Every structure is written in structure tokens, then in C-alpha cells.
Amino acid sequence: MEYIVEKIGMSRTITVPAKPVTLLRVLDAKVCEVNEGKALVAYPNGKKMNKAIEGQQKKFNLSSEFNRFVTLDVANTEAGDLDLAPLAEATTVKSTFTTKGRGFQGGMKRWNFGGGPAAHGHRFGRRTGSIGNAEWPGRVMKGKKMPGQYGNTQNSVKNEIVSYDAENKIIAVLGSVSGANGTLGRVKVVK
Incomplete structure (x- = not known):
């Protein structure tokens, strides 16, 4: 079973x-349609609506707060409120979040390179240094560790559930989860 969490x-x-x-925190969500275990789920995320979402809301008779749709594996067999019962017995979950985006970064921050000497007139500094080769293959190989976009990627981690507060819909998982506070992600019950 999957859930949208903050x-x-x-x-x-x-x-x-x-x-x-x-x-x-498990978000309030509404199951709109169920097809073979997969369900179209609407959830609020506070962002502006567009025409397509307004049309979906009219189709499923949803209030204006439920302005995002996603397909999830759910315990529900029919449309209505999302069934949170599987979380009570769960012991392990797989959390999927987007990591913090750090923009374009150099090799030292992105790949933990050592850099060059910092004193006595060196101009090496924080640069990556030589990346080439003499003759063969005469190009930079794919996957070479170089400066570039760092972060803002999806990351999944398995976490053990320490406690679950059903009244407030709060899951306490052991260890850390990627992403900044306040970001939305998915949690899938593993065991």
C-alpha cells in the first residue's frame, strides 16, 4: 500500500x-477510481489549479482543496477516503522523496575531490584537473566525474517504523529521509 506523505x-x-x-504526516486523500489494486488518488498540495484538474474534480465531485492526482497501490476496493489500516500493522516502509537541489556544483562538492595545494602561488585551487588521455579513446568517457547538476533527484530508502499515531496520521521512521522539511513524497508499506 502506498501513501502521500509530508x-x-x-x-x-x-x-x-x-x-x-x-x-x-500522511496527507488526507480521496480515492477516485480503483482498477485492479491501482487507484487514482486526489490529494491537496496547496498549489494553483489548472483547467484539467478542475475538470477532474467535477468528474469525481471533489472539493477545491484536492488539487493533485496520482496513481497508487491502495487497500481500498472502492472510491472514498484512503484506507489507513495497513499502516497500523506495518513494520517497514520504503520512503521516496526528491533530494535537496544544490544547482550546478564543482567537483569538490559534488564528488568530494581533494583539490590542489592552497598556498605558494598555485593556481590549481578547487578545479578538477586533467580529464583527458593521450591518444585512446580520444574523448571523455561517459560517466566521468565532473562538475554539474547536484541534487534534485529521486531517492528511496527503507526505514523501520518506530511508531504510528493514527489520530494525527504521523509516522515516525527510524533514521533519515531525503528532502527538505515540508516536501511531499511517497511511502510504500514493505512489511
Whole structure:
């Protein structure tokens, strides 16, 4: 079963020794259609609506707050509120979030390169240095570690569930989850 969640932030347990946990809030969602376990689910994300979404909302009689649609594996067999019962028995989840985007970065930050000497007139600094070769293959090989776009990629992590608050719909998972606080992601029940 999959759910749309918002990352609240990190905290720790009050046990000894304390364990780091990430708090994820399950968003209110409506199941619009169910086809062979896959369902079209509407959820709110606070962004502006477009004409296509307005049309979808009229089709499924949804209020204006449910302005995004996604296909998920759900426990529901028919349209209505999303069934959260599988989260009560779950022990492990797979969290999928988008990592923080850091823009165009150099080799030292992106790939942890060492850089050159910082003193005595060197001009090497934070540059990557030589990337070429003498004759063969006469080109830069694909996948060469060089400066470029860093972050803003999808990342999945398996986390153990420490606790689940059914009243507030908050899952506390062991360890960290990618992305900034307040970002939306998916959680899939593994066990």
C-alpha cells in the first residue's frame, strides 16, 4: 500500500540510548477510481489549479482543496477516503522523496575531490584537473566525474517504523529521509 506523505522534520526517541527518527504526516486523500489494486488518488498540495484538474474534480465531485492526482497501490476496493489500516500493522516502509537541489556544483562538492595545494602561488585551487588521455579513446568517457547538476533527484530508502499515531496520521521512521522539511513524497508499506 502506498501513501502521500509530508516530511515534518527529524526528532529523536526518549528511550536510552536515543534513536534518530523522521516524522512523516500522511496527507488526507480521496480515492477516485480503483482498477485492479491501482487507484487514482486526489490529494491537496496547496498549489494553483489548472483547467484539467478542475475538470477532474467535477468528474469525481471533489472539493477545491484536492488539487493533485496520482496513481497508487491502495487497500481500498472502492472510491472514498484512503484506507489507513495497513499502516497500523506495518513494520517497514520504503520512503521516496526528491533530494535537496544544490544547482550546478564543482567537483569538490559534488564528488568530494581533494583539490590542489592552497598556498605558494598555485593556481590549481578547487578545479578538477586533467580529464583527458593521450591518444585512446580520444574523448571523455561517459560517466566521468565532473562538475554539474547536484541534487534534485529521486531517492528511496527503507526505514523501520518506530511508531504510528493514527489520530494525527504521523509516522515516525527510524533514521533519515531525503528532502527538505515540508516536501511531499511517497511511502510504500514493505512489511
